[in-house]
Amino acid sequence: MRELTRTAEVVDASADDDLIVWTAQGMKPGVRAWADGDAVVVASPRASRRDRIAVHGDAARAARLVRHALAEVGPSFRPFGDRALLHEVTGAVDGLEIAGGFSWMTTTGLTEGARSGAxxxxxxxxxxxxxxxxxxxxxxxxxxxxxxxxxxxxxxxxxxxxxxxxxxxxxxxxxxxxxxxxxxxxxxxxxxxxxxxxxxxxxxxxxxxxxxxxxxxxxxxxxxxxxxxxxxxxxxxxxxxxxxx
Structure with a gap:
């Protein structure tokens, strides 16, 4: 396990995963991140008004990272990530329970359409x-x-x-x-x-x-x-x- 302190390290460790990189918020003060093999977690305070821990990679390694992150940053932080992965991680970490599901959506280019009026x-x-x-x-x-x-x-x-x-x-x-x-x-x-x-x-x-x-x-x-x-x-x-x- 290693702690990541620069945005470039988070990008490399997560293969530039958009959810992970967004949660890192440019590694502004208060954000912390760790990696273990291909697993990465990023703990970000008040990211879209919640203390969040973004989770990526192998479930077993990610679970270890989540345990470590929670011990470091405290119980107000909520792990989130791809649904199947989060269910595995939550089941492997004592004291966690699923809070709910939603969708994360990303684009690198817009479809054609009207933009007038805004x-x-x-x-x-x-x-x-x-x-x-x-x-x-x-x-x-x-x-x-x-x-x-x-x-x-x-x-x-x-x-x-x-x-x-x-x-x-x-x-x-x-x-x-x-x-x-x-x-x-x-x-x-x-x-x-x-x-x-x-x-x-x-x-x-x-x-x-x-x-x-x-x-x-x-x-x-x-x-x-x-x-x-x-x-x-x-x-x-x-x-x-x-x-x-």
Missing amino acids: GWLSPDEDPDVTDLLKTANPDSYAVPGIPEVRRWAGIRDDAGELLAVAADAWSAPTVGLLAGVATAVQARGRGLGERVCRFVTAALLAEHHRASLMVDDANPSALSLYARLGFSRRLVAASGVTGSA
Whole structure:
């Protein structure tokens, strides 16, 4: 087992796995990572508002790394990774239980489609974003005012009402993250969510070369939207210390 201290080491150890590299967040202060053979874990505080341990590689070696990581960083951190791997690791580590599943999606290129109508919003427009999220996506991890939520894009109607938003949030140097997607209830079905997501994804690809997102498996309309944009889907799971998961 060895500790990794540089982003390049994490990239090499994980074969540049986008989920692992995103979780490393450029190895900013507080992030720690370890490798053992082809197994890698990265412990990242408040990555998309949760203390996360991304897991990759051989299950037996990964389980040993997860045990070590939890001893180092504490029980608030939640292992997550490819679903089959996480179930094996969780079963091998005493005190862990599966917390749930979701999808991780990534693209390196956009499909063709309309991008008109979307643009970056100014900080003065944050109250409008907050109001839209309250009704259209109240469970959004990305909200205005969080430092890691870098910027918001939106679409307004002719009267100036904000109808759709998406954020560039918790982006890593080579993996941008799309988050905070919301469309006003009365404006759904008009393709506005797809347009604002396409705008933000294009910006993430230009800056980071890859764009990723997390999406609830119980949201088929969102899964379809992201697939239309060119995102590929990975089924992932998360686990946590028994009693906290």
